[in-house]
Amino acid sequence: MVVQEELLAWVRGQLQALGLAFNEAKPIEGDAGFRQYIRLDTDPAMLAVYGPPMTEKHTEFVAISEHWRTSGVHAPRVFAHDLAQGFLLVEDLGATSLADALANRRGRTTPAEIYAPVLAQLRTLQLLTPKGFYPQYSAHRLQQEMALFEPWFVEGLLGYTLSECEKASLQVLYQHLINSAQAQPQVIVHRDLHCRNIQCSDTVAQDAQLGFIDFQDAVIGPITYDWVSLLKDCYQQWPASFVSEQAMRYNQALPARLRLADEALLETLDLMGLQRHLKVLGIFARLSLRDGKMGYLHDLPLVVAYVRDVCGRYEALQPFLAWFDRVLLPLCALQPWYRCVVIQP
Secondary structure: OHHHHHHHHHHHHHHHHOOOOOOOEEEEOOOOOOOEEEEEOOOOOEEEEEOOOOOOOHHHHHHHHHHHHOOOOOOOOEEEEEOOOOEEEEEOOOOOEHHHHHHOOOOOOOHHHHHHHHHHHHHHHHOOOOOOOOOEOOHHHHHHHHOOHHHHHHHHHOOOOOOHHHHHHHHHHHHHHHHHHHOOOEEEEOOOOOHHHEEOOOOOOOHHHOEEOOOOOOEEEEOHHHHHHHHOOOOOOOOHHHHHHHHHHHHHOOOOOOOOOHHHHHHHHHHHHHHHHHHHHHHHHHHHHOOOOHHHHHHHHHHHHHHHHHHOOOHHHHHHHHHHHHHHHHHHHOOOOOOOOOOOO
16 A cells, blocks of 8 residues: 555656646556556556566566557557656556457457457567567576476476476477477567457457557567467467467468468467466466465466367377376366366367
């Protein structure tokens, strides 16, 4: 509460310098991080944001916002910031996420129509010339992410202790996924592009009303990462046929220098998805165990289904699937959050 009072006092000073003021300030629900948000009744609409400076990437957020906005990608404008205190005054892109629009569409629009402007924005992003401040999505970083799977999901959440042989087998899998990721064209990667991090109109995403948020972790990395993050969304399931169709259309619309070979596209997409979803299993488990954010447990069954679905398609992944189904799946079934999710063809 003290932080919010200090934030609003700072905001009043910033708005006064802009010739603006607010009458109402409404705290709103945050995200998986440690940020706090307050919606202001200003014109234009703004959010007051606090994030602990030691944990939140405010410098990166400000730099990336400026780069994207001036290059045709709709991201929230930063009106003012105090990086030392962790205060930001940013454009409010509205209270409706793509997840909300999908939930409320009631058959009025098709998924392809909804995703068309989202993918158009993503294409604009992936065609940008990177700036020097974007870090590389290195092999070490990819490895670190997948390594969250072991201590948080397997051992922490499911209570299973891995043997040295099992850990070695996981390392072989991780390296296979890293090799695939690094062989792809490298572009700017949002790194957490899903239906809750896209703001849009109430019923359907429209290009002029569409904006990406929560992009402070953006890197230079594999081109399919954001595709699979969006199309194999951890909060929104689509049939495999829709995912493959959208990916193939997107790929064909890219310039030749970024396009993947048609025969390798779906496998590359699947392997990238497996890397992300192993990471997410670890992150969602950590959010519940360490941070008390239990809601993420309800999203685990879909992520488990993605992992098992991909591993069932490729011979090289069959040993991991056999181990997962023999060792981990029975432990998942004992958890109150678990339910069987089937990936539709």
